[in-house]
Amino acid sequence: TIFGKTWELHVRDDLRISKTQNFEVIHDSIVFLKRHVDTVIFDAEHFFDGFRDDAEFAVECCRIAADAGADVVCLCETNGGRLPDEVAAAVDAVRQAIQVAIGIHCHNDSELGVANSLIAVQHGATQVQGTINGIGERCGNANLCSVVANLQLKMGYKVVSPAQLRHLRELSHFVWELANA
Numbered sequence: 001t002i003f004g005k006t007w008e009l010h011v012r013d014d015l016r017i018s019k020t021q022n023f024e025v026i027h028d029s030i031v032f033l034k035r036h037v038d039t040v041i042f043d044a045e046h047f048f049d050g051f052r053d054d055a056e057f058a059v060e061c062c063r064i065a066a067d068a069g070a071d072v073v074c075l076c077e078t079n080g081g082r083l084p085d086e087v088a089a090a091v092d093a094v095r096q097a098i099q100v101a102i103g104i105h106c107h108n109d110s111e112l113g114v115a116n117s118l119i120a121v122q123h124g125a126t127q128v129q130g131t132i133n134g135i136g137e138r139c140g141n142a143n144l145c146s147v148v149a150n151l152q153l154k155m156g157y158k159v160v161s162p163a164q165l166r167h168l169r170e171l172s173h174f175v176w177e178l179a180n181a
Helices: 008-015 019-034 047-068 084-097 113-122 144-154 162-166 168-179
Strands: 002-005 041-045 072-077 101-106 127-129
Touching: 002 008, 002 019, 002 047, 008 019, 008 047, 019 047, 041 047, 041 101, 047 072, 047 084, 072 084, 072 113, 072 127, 084 101, 084 113, 101 113, 113 127, 113 144, 127 144, 144 162, 144 168, 162 168
Parallel strands: 002 041, 041 072, 072 101, 101 127
Antiparallel strands: none
16 A cells, blocks of 8 residues: 555645656556555545545546556545545546546544445445544544444445454454553
């Protein structure tokens, strides 16, 4: 997995390079990695902030990653503040632009990590990144226990086997114990 900038603000102010140079960095990094590993996931860092600011640029970063050979383009809701309708529209735009699998990576700052993950799957994402019980930086990440249960039990997706689903509660408790929470 490699992270790349998809918000022009970060390209300009953090990397201090042009949009074109950012496209080249994304392309060249993925081409290099594809020579050395079987699967490359491009995590489009701050994608939804970038999409809100300049949708064309953010989507173009994803297209370049896909064209360079990324197997999955994962859209990162890094600030955890987008609403589900915004996530749905952005996933739709990327799905129309690329032919590779789309993933979703949602932070939970506004308690929308699970909802945004679910809506992304409804709109074509086939990979969900998250953590058990939502444990993660700042306010956490999408809670995979909730995502898996909702996708399978309420939305009809085949995510895990019935035996694995039965152990989800046990897994959640085990992680809380390890975390001493």
